[in-house]
Amino acid sequence: MKATDRLPPTPPAGAPIRPRPPLLSARRLETLHGYALISPWLIGIVVFLLGPIVASLYLSFCRWNLLQDPVWVGLKNYTTILSGEDKIVKSLAVTIYYTVLAVPLNVVLSILVAVLLNQRLRGMGVFRTVFYLPAVTSGVAVAVLWAWIFSKDYGLLNWALGWVGVPAYGWLSDERLVVPAFVFMALWGIGGNMVIYLAGLQNIPRELYEAAELDGAGATRRFFHVTLPLLTPVIFFNMIMAVIGSFQIFTQAFIMTKGGPNDASMFYMLYLFNNAFRYFKMGYASAMAWILFLIILVLTLIQFAIARKWVYYEYKEPQ
Amino acid sequence: MGVGKQVLLYALLALLGLVFLLPFFWMVSSSLKAPEEIFAPTPQWIPKEIKWSNYYDAMTVMPFGRFIRNSLVVAASVVVGNLLSASLVAYGFAYFRFPLRGPLFILLLATMMLPGQVTMIPIFKLFSYLGWIDTYKPLIVPAFCGPAFFVFLYRQFFLALPRDLFEAAKVDGCSPLRIYWSIVLPLAKPVSITVAIFSFMGAWNDFMGPLIYLTTESKFTLALGLAQFSGQYVSEWHLLMAASVVAVLPCIVLFFVFQRYFIRGIATTGMKG
Numbered sequence: 001m002k003a004t005d006r007l008p009p010t011p012p013a014g015a016p017i018r019p020r021p022p023l024l025s026a027r028r029l030e031t032l033h034g035y036a037l038i039s040p041w042l043i044g045i046v047v048f049l050l051g052p053i054v055a056s057l058y059l060s061f062c063r064w065n066l067l068q069d070p071v072w073v074g075l076k077n078y079t080t081i082l083s084g085e086d087k088i089v090k091s092l093a094v095t096i097y098y099t100v101l102a103v104p105l106n107v108v109l110s111i112l113v114a115v116l117l118n119q120r121l122r123g124m125g126v127f128r129t130v131f132y133l134p135a136v137t138s139g140v141a142v143a144v145l146w147a148w149i150f151s152k153d154y155g156l157l158n159w160a161l162g163w164v165g166v167p168a169y170g171w172l173s174d175e176r177l178v179v180p181a182f183v184f185m186a187l188w189g190i191g192g193n194m195v196i197y198l199a200g201l202q203n204i205p206r207e208l209y210e211a212a213e214l215d216g217a218g219a220t221r222r223f224f225h226v227t228l229p230l231l232t233p234v235i236f237f238n239m240i241m242a243v244i245g246s247f248q249i250f251t252q253a254f255i256m257t258k259g260g261p262n263d264a265s266m267f268y269m270l271y272l273f274n275n276a277f278r279y280f281k282m283g284y285a286s287a288m289a290w291i292l293f294l295i296i297l298v299l300t301l302i303q304f305a306i307a308r309k310w311v312y313y314e315y316k317e318p319q
Numbered sequence: 320m321g322v323g324k325q326v327l328l329y330a331l332l333a334l335l336g337l338v339f340l341l342p343f344f345w346m347v348s349s350s351l352k353a354p355e356e357i358f359a360p361t362p363q364w365i366p367k368e369i370k371w372s373n374y375y376d377a378m379t380v381m382p383f384g385r386f387i388r389n390s391l392v393v394a395a396s397v398v399v400g401n402l403l404s405a406s407l408v409a410y411g412f413a414y415f416r417f418p419l420r421g422p423l424f425i426l427l428l429a430t431m432m433l434p435g436q437v438t439m440i441p442i443f444k445l446f447s448y449l450g451w452i453d454t455y456k457p458l459i460v461p462a463f464c465g466p467a468f469f470v471f472l473y474r475q476f477f478l479a480l481p482r483d484l485f486e487a488a489k490v491d492g493c494s495p496l497r498i499y500w501s502i503v504l505p506l507a508k509p510v511s512i513t514v515a516i517f518s519f520m521g522a523w524n525d526f527m528g529p530l531i532y533l534t535t536e537s538k539f540t541l542a543l544g545l546a547q548f549s550g551q552y553v554s555e556w557h558l559l560m561a562a563s564v565v566a567v568l569p570c571i572v573l574f575f576v577f578q579r580y581f582i583r584g585i586a587t588t589g590m591k592g
Contacts, residue, residue, distance in 0.1 A: 037411025040404045044464025055441035130336040136574045139524035140542045141566035156345045251526045289436045
C-alpha cells in the first residue's frame with residue numbers, strides 16, 4: 001500500500017472538485033443531538049414512570065408482601081376497597097373532610113391577604129416577607145413545632161385562646177378537633193398562594209378600577225365585579241393544585257398523630273403508607289394508589305368542566 | 320387612600336403579621352428554656368435563664384451533627400443533579416428539532432400532575448432489587464433524570480432568549496455542548512439559582528424518601544432524625560424546639576438572601592417549594 005492510497009482519489013485534471021456529502025445530514029444530526037440531550041429524561045421516564053406505572057397496575061391485582069412473589073388475586077383488592085372495608089371509608093372521609101375545609105379557606109384567606117397587600121404603600125414588601133416566611137419552612141420541623149403549639153396544657157394556641165376565654169382543648173387528642181387543627185396549621189402556610197394572587201392582582205390594569213369608580217362603584221363592588229372575575233384563572237389553577245395537594249397530606253399526620261385519635265386523622269396517604277410499609281400489603285396499597293389517582297382525576301375533570309361557568313378568560317387589553 | 324384607612328390597614332397587617340410570626344418566636348423561645356420553664360403554668364416569652372446549652376444537648380443526645388451532614392450531602396447532590404439534567408434536557412427541547420418533540424414535551428407536562436404514590440411501590444421494589452436500600456442512591460439518582468418542573472422552568476427561559484446567539488455560535492462551528500456550556504448556561508443564571516434553591520429545600524425537607532429508604536440510624540437525614548427524635552423524646556420540648564430551629568434555619572436564611580428568586584419561581588410555575 002502506498003501512502004497515497006489513503007488520500008481521496010485525485011480527480012482527473014480539469015475536473016471540478018466535489019465535496020463528499022457528510023455522513024449525517026444537518027437534520028439528522030440535529031435529531032441525534034436532540035434525543036441525546038433529552039436522554040436523561042427519557043431514561044428516567046421509562047425507569048421511574050412508565051415501568052412502575054405498569055408494574056403498579058399489575059400489582060394492584062395481586063397480593064404481595066415484598067418478600068415472596070406476587071400472587072394474582074384479580075379484582076379482590078378493588079372489591080375490598082369499594083365494598084367499604086371500614087378503615088378505607090374512614091380514611092377517605094377524613095381526607096375529604098380536610099380538603100373541603102382547607103381548600104376554600106386557603107383560597108379565601110390568600111386572596112384577602114393579597115388584596116390587603118396590593119396597595120402602593122411603604123412597607124408592603126416587609127409584610128409580604130412576613131406572611132410568606134412560614135411557607136418557606138416545611139416538613140418534619142414544622143410538624144414538631146405545631147405538635148408543641150397544639151399541646152393541651154402548655155401550648156401556644158391554648159395560651160392565646162385563654163386570653164379570650166376559650167377553654168383549653170386537646171387539639172390533637174380530640175376526635176372532633178383533630179382535622180380542624182390540621183386545617184388551621186395549613187393556613188399558616190398561605191403565604192405561597194398569597195404571592196401568586198398578588199402577582200395576579202398586579203396584572204389587573206388600573207384603568208378598569210378607575211372606570212368602575214367613575215361609574216360609581218364602591219370598594220366592595222369593585223372587588224366583586226372587577227378584581228374577582230379577573231382573578232378567576234389564577235383561582236382555578238390554584239384550586240386544582242390545592243385539591244391534589246390536600247389529598248396527599250402525610251408528613252404532619254405521621255409525625256403528630258400517627259392517624260389517631262381513633263383514626264380521626266388517618267389520612268388516605270397515611271393509611272396507604274401503613275398498608276405498604278407496615279402491614280406489607282403491597283398489592284392492596286397499589287390498588288389504593290390507583291383509586292387515589294382516579295379520584296384526583298375525576299375531581300380535576302369536574303373542576304375543568306365547571307370552569308366554563310365561572311372562569312373568565314375573555315379580557316383582552318384594549319388596542 | 321385616606322389617612323384613617325391607611326392607619327387601619329397598617330394596624331390590621333401588623334396584627335396579622337404578629338400572629339404569623341408568633342410560632343417562630345415560640346419556637347425560639349422554647350428552645351432556650353429549661354425543662355421546668357417549659358411546663359410552667361403561665362408561659363414566659365423570655366426565658367429566665369437563656370439556655371444555649373439546649374442546642375448542644377440536642378445535637379449530642381442524638382447524632383444531629385451527622386444528620387445535618389447527611390442532609391447536606393444528599394441536598395447538594397440533588398441540586399447538582401437537577402441543575403445539570405434539567406438544563407440539558409430543556410436545552411434539547413428548546414433548541415433542537417426532532418420527531419415527536421411536541422408530544423414528548425406534553426408528556427413531560429402531564430407527568431407533573433401524576434401523584435407520586437402510584438409509582439412509589441414498584442420504585443421501592445426496583446431499588447430493593449438493585450440493592451440500593453439503605454443508601455442515598457434512591458434519593459439522588461432520580462434528580463439526574465431531568466425532573467419535569469425544572470425542565471419546564473429552563474425551557475421557558477431558553478425560548479425567551481434571542482435565537483441569534485445560538486445560530487451565530489452554530490455557524491462559527493461550536494459543538495452543541497460547547498454552546499450549552501459557554502453561552503446558554505451562563506445566561507440562565509437566574510433560573511439556575513431558582514432551581515438550586517427549590518431543589519435544595521425539597522431535598523432538605525424530604526421526609527417520605529428517607530423514611531422508606533434509610534434504615535441505619537447513622538445514615539439518617541435531618542428530617543428523619545428529627546422525626547425519630549420527636550418519637551423518642553416525646554416531652555423534651557426544649558430539645559425538640561432547638562433541633563427544629565436548626566432544621567428550619569437554612570431555609571429561612573436562603574429565603575432572606577434569595578427572596579427575589581423565590582417570588583419569581585413561584586410566580587412562574589405556581590410551585591410553593
